[in-house]
Structure formats: structure tokens, C-alpha cells
Amino acid sequence: MRLMPRSLRSRLVLLFAAGTLAALVLCLSLLFVALDRELRTSVDDDLSSRGDDLVAALRDGDLSAVTSDPYAQLYNADGTVMAGSASLAGQRLLQPAEVRAIRGMVSSSRTLPLGPEGHAADVRLRSRVVGSGDVLTVALPYGVVEQASSRQMLVIVAAVPLLAAVLAGLGWTLVRAALRPVDVLTREAAAISTLENGRRLPAVAGDDEIARLAATLDAMLARLAVAFAREREFVDDASHELRTPVAVLRGEIELALSEDDPAEVRRSLLAAQDQVDRLARLTEDLLLLARERDGSLAVHREPVDLADLAAAEARALGPAMGLAITVRGEPVVVEADPDRLRQVFANLAANSAAAGAATVAVRIGMERTAVRLEWADDGPGFPPDVLASAFERFVRGTSSRASGAGLGLSIVRAVMIAHGGSAGIRNEGGGVVTVRLPMN
Template sequence: MTVVRLVPSSLRARLALTFGAGTSFVLLVALSLLFVALDRQLDAAVDADISGRADDLIAGVLARDPGAVRGDPMAELYAADGTPLVSAAALAGQTLLAPEQVRAVGDRTVRSVVLLVPRPGGTPERVRLIARPVGRDGEILAVGQPLSTVEGAGDRQLVVLAVATPLLIAALCVLGWLLVRAALRPVDELTREAAAISTLDSDRRLPAVTGDDEIARLAATLDGMLARLAVAFARERAFVDDASHELRTPIAIMRGEIDLALQACDDPEEVRRSLSAAQRQAARLSRLAEDMLLLARERAGALGVLREPVDLTDLAHAEARALGPVTGITVEVRGDPVIIDADAGRIRQVLANLAANSAAAGAGTARVTVGTDGADACIEWADDGPGFPPNLLDQAFERFVRGDPSRTAPTGAGLGLSIVRAVVTAHDGTALLRNGPPLSGAVVTVRLPATF
């Protein structure tokens, strides 16, 4: 069954239809009011003409000049009983008012009365007249004006309006269509260009729309969104490329060590060395997979933290004792007890990654300072290493970013500081990097919301 749509699906057609209907209604109302105003103006002009003639004729009658009434196009003087005394020559024996109508006038003025007056030939004619008392002996003067001329003018106006109205409505509808099409032309261009952009790695962008209207701002917003998506896509692609590169190296080493073990089955010592090397690479792969999974959860907003009261100073002392032998650096802890609601395991991971980063940079000493700053708890990690390369200070938190190989040990995947920022962000905190005092090396400042 075919369903007929009463409302068009196209926005352009709907806007043009709404514009045409609205303007047609307004135009019809305006022209109707114009016709009524013109009709009333004609009636007012007729009344003014009759009133002026009546004033002149009354003056003539009072001056004993009945010829003024005979010379008028349509006037008649009556006695108080309704008998015609003087009639206009143009009436040709016809009367404007019947005797009872004259007697009904009395001493008052009757204005703008429309009557059907019989004319020669038996055809009645619509006449607008005024009946006034003359001021002597109860005489009544009636002055009339045929309405055929006025009605003809009104009919001609109605015909003109009836012909002009559809033409004006059609012109307004066409104008509305052209205006809507011109206004939505940039939208069509944006739609075609957006459909032509197949992937986010394309350099194509949406066309710029001149002006500062809503469509121009929409085009600029969409183009900015595409640019941001392209940057995010490039970062994700770089992440995949870097991850593939990082995974390829330990996998290749593992395969080589396993091949060596298989070839040296008759040499237990060689087999043990090969399997030990493969085990180390497997552990490296496991750490890399866990780090990548943590970052993926953080990107998806699913990195959960178990919040419980934690004394940051006690935790830092415990980690310093555990990290020193593993990393080969001396870790000093300073500060008073600071208790916050945090995930102790994740905070240990932050300290472990910072220690690994300092060890990889060749530092021998690290200092952890725990304190407070306003409503935040602060953990400052400083080492005596070479510090962050100046060109990497703004990128050190990015994934797979590593310093100059001549300044750092060729270990790690470049995810340590990314994990630090991810964990701190999950705790609604911030992390900042700099070089300098207190040990003239790298300094990482972690700020976490406090509960004291």
C-alpha cells in the first residue's frame, strides 16, 4: 500500500511550503483589509459629497430659491405631511421618499440611508441619501447619490485584487523557494563533500562557508571536528604501529631463543640459557600487554580504582625499600603523613614507573617528597639524572615516547609515564613534568584530591 506524504521530506521543500503558506495568509489578510478600507473610503467620500450638497440646498431653500433643488442631480423637498414640494429635474417625476418615510424623519437628521429608488424603466436603483429638516414649517429635504458608480469602482477593485492576489502569491512562493535554495546551497555543498571524505586519514576538509551565520559556524565546527578526529585517528594509528614494533622485537627474540634451544637439545646448558632468555622476553611481553590494556581501559573510561584511606608517606617509604634493590637507585622519602582516599596498588604502580624511568635515564638518587598544597595532596619525584630532553617535555606523557638513546638505557616500551598519567587521571588528579631542583634532574609532580 502506497502512503502519500502530505508533508514533503525535503527540508528545502518544507521551508518553502511554510514560507508560501505564511506569506499567502498574510497577503490575503492584508489585501482583504485594503479592500475594506477602500470601500469605506468610497462610502465616506459619497457621504461627504451628499452632506455638502445638502448644506448648500438648505441654504438655498431658506433663501427662497427652489431652483437650487431643481438643478441638483438627485434632491427633493417635502412638506411636513410627506407631499413633494420641489423635485430635481433629473428625477423625472420619481420620488425619493414615501410620505410615511418623510413623516418618520420629523425633526432629526437621517444620514447615509441606502434605499432602492425606482427609476424610469422600472429598474430600482440603490441610492445613498440624507434627509434633513429644513428649519421652517416642518419641511424635509432629501439629497441622494446613486451608488452605481461607487459600486462599480468597488467591483473593479475586487477584480483587480482577485487577479493580483494569485500572481503575488505565486511570486512570493517563487521568491521564497529561491531564498531557501540560496540559503541551503552551502548545506548541499557540505553534504557532498562530507560524503566524498571516505576515511579520517584523508587531507580533504569541508569547504569554508563565508559569513558569520549559523551555517558558516556549523561548517567551521564540523571542519574542526574532522580535524580533531583526524588527529585522534593518527594517534591511534601511531599507537598501533608502535605497539606492533614493540611486540615484534620480543617475539623475534623468543623465536630465536627457542630455535637455539631446539638445535642444542644435546647441550643442557645451552638449552637452559635459551629458555631463560625466552622467559625474560615472555615476561617483557606480559608487561607490555598489561600496560597496553591499562591504557586502553583508561581511554575507554573503564580504568577502575579502589578508593580506601592510604597514608602516602608510609606507602612511599615501603616502595622506596622495595624499589631500591630492583632499580639500583637510592630512593629518599620526605614529608609528614598525608592520608587520602586512593587505590594503594595503583599508587605503587605510579612510584614503580617513576623509579624505572629514573633508572633508565641513568639516575643514581631519587627523592620523594610528600606534602599538601591547598586541597590537594602532592607527591614530588625528583632524580639526579640528565632530566627530560627539552624537546620532549610536552610529549613525555604520550605513549611510546622515549628520550635520546644516548641519554637513556635502551629498555622499556615508552609507556611508563603514560601509565602514570592514566592512573593519576583515574584518581581525578594531575601530573606535571619539569627539569631542575631539588636534584637538578627530572621532576614529576603528582597532585591528588585530599581527604584531610
């Protein structure tokens, strides 16, 4: 059985009503206690005032003041009534033993047969010693006070549910107004079925939590739309890059099947093998980038002399790429994956060769917390339209500097990030690619 409603609005109103009811009961109870005490205090003050007046009259020897008082009696030390109000008609306010027990001033409450036809009535008594041991007692029926307290209680009992209902209604109105933007956001978010239509969440006026939530969610949608567009472009580009070698591969296989000349068959199969190698490289590159994006690109770290590795790769890559590669820098050992670093050098060399560079200068230097390697060629530099996006996948620009399918620089950055480093580009005569690896 579900005790709380499902709706957030209903839960908030229910909690608000419960809290309001508890606060009302507490506050009105305290108010009742304070008013009741005030009424009883006023009774005691009235008795004290009447007693003071009677004491002053007795000091003047005027006993008639006692007899004319509505409810008063004067006793001697042994409890005998010396004078009393005519309205008491022989009734005693205090018994002899009680009179003899009076010391100083004493207040008490009791029920006496002072009402009409001798009916019992609640009275408040105040007794004091006067003169040489005489005791003066004044009384005041406080049934009116009890009735006033009862009426106050009835008013409070009737007011609590009424006030609670009014405040609950007000709370419902306020909560509904406060959550109305949430309803609008919910309906609009449910209506956004795809990121392609460019729909966004409506703006919420103000600078409160809901307005900030709406702005945050809208910004998230914008980022998702950008990511979705990039992924779609990636799929389109990958499909385009894969389509060409697959088409060539199919054509060469069909040609080989239709040829009777063994030499032509061999030529077609060799061409097909080249396309298979191209497909394999492209697939491996895409797999590497996918692993980098989900954080699973593995690097097997070991101590590597970066200068020695760069010199060895320069000797191997230079003749193959038609580049004159020079390496400058002091020996420096880093914890890195040598195979991944060779992949970086190969992609940088292919990038420079694709740009038409003839010479490359590799400079290795130390920074405070990293080792810096600069790959600078004498090519035309990076086109301005790709400086900000050269490390994105399949980016070539108006004059291509990207190797293969346009994944070379993307792989360079992915390997550096997997090592905890970074990569950047700039133009300085030719194109300069700077990579950084963290120090040991």
C-alpha cells in the same frame, strides 16, 4: 503518503510561498476593506456637502435648489413631499412613516427604482431635520462605487497568485544561492574517503552560519586526522614492541625443542618465561591506557595516607631499582586506590632508573584543593624534544627516560586522571614529575 518534499530547498521554498501567499491575502484583503470604506466615506461626504448647500438655500427660502438637485426631496413633518428633484419623476426617497421617524441626521442605503426605465438602483440616502420639523433627504446612486469595489476585488484576485508566483521564484533563487555552499560541502565531504590524503572542506566566504559550519567541520576533520595519525602511530609502535618479545619467545622455544641438554632447555624456557612476563606487562599497560581513554578505568577508593604509602614504596623500590629514595612531607590522607598509586610509584621509579638517576626526592605538600606529590631525581632531566609529549604513549625522545615500552608516564597520567587529578613534568636540576590528587 509524503506531503512534504525531501529536499530542504524545496521545503523552504514551499514554506516561503505558503507564508507569502497568506501574507498577501491578508494585506490585500485589508487594503480592499480600507479602499471600500474610503469610497463609501467619500459618498457620505458628498451627500453631507450637498445637504449643507441645500440647507443654506432653504434658509434663504429658495426651494428651486432642491428641484435642481439630481436627487433630493423636502418633506413636511407628516411626510408630504414639499419639493423634489425633477429626475425623481414622482418617486419617493422616503415613505411618510420613515419621514416622521427622522430625528437629527440619518444615513441609510436601499434599492429604489431610480435607474433607466425604472430599474432598481442602489442608492445612499442622508436625511436631516431642517427648519420647524421639515425633513431634507439627498440621495446618490452608488452603483459606481460597487463597480469600483468589484474591480478592485478582481484586481486583487488576479494579483495574488501572480505576486505569489513571482515571490516564490525569488525565494527559490535566494534559497538556492544560500544553500549552494552546502551542496559544495556535501559533495566534497562525500569525496573524502580517508583522512590520509589530507583533503579538507572548501572555505566558505563570509561570516554567516554556513561559513562557521564549514570552518567547524573542517577543524573537526583536522582533529580527526591528528587523532587518526596518533592511533596509527600507536598501532605501529605497539606492533613493534610486541614483535620483539614474540620473536625472542619463538626463538627460545625453538632452541629448547632442538636441545638435548636439560640445562640448556631450562635456560631457554626461563628466557622464554621472561619474554612472556614482558608481554603480559605490555598487554596490561595497553589495556589500562585503553580503559582510561574510554573512561572505564576503575579505581577503588579508600582512605590512604599518601606519606606512609610513599615511604613504604620507597623502601621496596629503592633497592630493586638501585635508587636512594627519600620522602618528605606531613601525613595526609586522600581517597584513592592504593594499588593504582603503587603502580604510579613503580613507573616513576623505573623512569628515573632508566634515565640513570641515583637519588630521588619525594616531596608531599598541600595546596588549596589538592595534594601535590613531586618526584624529583638527579638524572639528566627530560630531553627538550619530549617535554611537551612525555605523557604520550611510546614516547622516549633522543635519550630515553621512559620505562619499558615507553608507557610508564602515560600510565602515571592515566591513573591521575582516573582519580580526578593531573600530572605534569619539568626540569629542575634533574627531571621532576608532579602529580596532584584532589582533596577529600
